[in-house]
Amino acid sequence: MISKDNPFKVPEGYFEQLEKRLNQKAKTKHVSTPRWLKYVSGVLAIGILTIAGWLIVFGDSSLDLKSNPTLAFLFGLDEQEKADSLAKANRKAEQIAWHSYTEQMKKEADEIVFSEEELDYIAEITEEDEEELLLTNTDM
Amino acid sequence: MENVNLNNLSQEEKERHILSLIKNKKTREKGYALLISEFSGRIYWQIRRMVYSHEDTDDLVQEVFIKVFENIETFNKKSKLSTWIFSIAYNHTLNFLKSKTYRNSKKNSSFEQNVLASLEADSLFDADKATLTLEKAVLSLPVKQRAVFQMRYYQDLSFAQIAQITKTSEGALKASYHIAAEKIEKLVLQESNI
The missing domain is CATH 1.10.10.10 (Winged helix-like DNA-binding domain superfamily/Winged helix DNA-binding domain)
Known part of the structure; x- marks a missing residue:
């Protein structure tokens, strides 16, 4: 039928060179990291990242880790201790919120400008100490 | 079965022998050398007949063998070793041609037109x-x-x-x-x- 002559040529010595190059690649492949070591490296990397993340988030030495309810399990706390820890954390959150609220109130109070008439009225109905308190104390 | 005369073996026996050498750490290098000697030529021609260019074929042959080296330890023996290697070469070459066709289409030419144009002038085509x-x-x-x-x-x-x-x-x-x-x-x- 049709001729099977091969019109495609290769450079001289090509196949010998090709075999050498491929053998070199095969050796390189086996000098590479064994699979088990890749797994161990992966686990170690995850561990290091976790510790680094921990230090960044909880690096504040003033923070009592034991009081963190999420981390309570790490310290093997019992139920009562966990409840106490949670209550403590809630109180602290409330204090922070209240502090922020009072700061806001003081700021708003500083911005209030009383008219002459209002100042006279306040003077009439209050004694001196109370007057100062009214004008400055935003807790009331 | 390390110093076996491969010329006396059937193709299937040869392939089994190569695989057993590769599976054993001590004889792995020898196994790879036999694998390369047995298949590099055949893979080369399989690819060359598809892509025509010697340079492209050279690159593809190396890429195919890298894939073979990376995966041979998990080769499941459901098919013959030669079938498995030819299959890798076939798929890899098809992917190459697809990407070539796509790149040529962007330039409003086809892979076949470019091959024909260069074939007669190619010193490695006689x-x-x-x-x-x-x-x-x-x-x-x-x-x-x-x-x-x-x-x-x-x-x-x-x-x-x-x-x-x-x-x-x-x-x-x-x-x-x-x-x-x-x-x-x-x-x-x-x-x-x-």
């Missing part, structure tokens, strides 16, 4: 007029049909083996080959004005 006509006819086939044709006609692979390589049924392959052969013959006759 053909008389009849052979050139034949190669042009083969080049006119769709990529997968061309692959089937060259695996059957030039590499003498069985339809069963080609079916495993291309993941196509034997019936479809026989039909594809038959159509390809007819097309080629028709084109060659037209060119030759017979």
Whole structure:
């Protein structure tokens, strides 16, 4: 039928060179990291990242880790201790919120400008100490 | 079975021997050397007949063997070693041709046109007029049909083996080959004005 002559040529010595190059690649492949070591490296990397993340988030030495309810399990706390820890954390959150609220109130109070008439009225109905308190104390 | 005379073995026995050498750490290097010596030429020609360029073929052969080295330890022996390697080469070459076709389409040219244009000027292509006509006819086939044709006609692979390589049924392959052969013959006759 049709001729099977091969019109495609290769450079001289090509196949010998090709075999050498491929053998070199095969050796390189086996000098590479064994699979088990890749797994161990992966686990170690995850561990290091976790510790680094921990230090960044909880690096504040003033923070009592034991009081963190999420981390309570790490310290093997019992139920009562966990409840106490949670209550403590809630109180602290409330204090922070209240502090922020009072700061806001003081700021708003500083911005209030009383008219002459209002100042006279306040003077009439209050004694001196109370007057100062009214004008400055935003807790009331 | 380290110092076996491979010339006395059947193809299947040879492949089993190569695999057993590779599986054993002490003989792995020798196993790879035998694998390369046994298959590098065949893989080269399988790819060359698809991509035509020697330089592209050289790159692809190396890439195919890297894939073979990386995966041979998990080779499951459901097929023959040769089938598995030819399959890697086939798929890798198809992917290469797809990307070439895509890049050429952006430049409004086709892979086949570029190959034809460069073939006659290629110093690593030496053909008389009849052979050139034949190669042009083969080049006119769709990529997968061309692959089937060259695996059957030039590499003498069985339809069963080609079916495993291309993941196509034997019936479809026989039909594809038959159509390809007819097309080629028709084109060659037209060119030759017979």
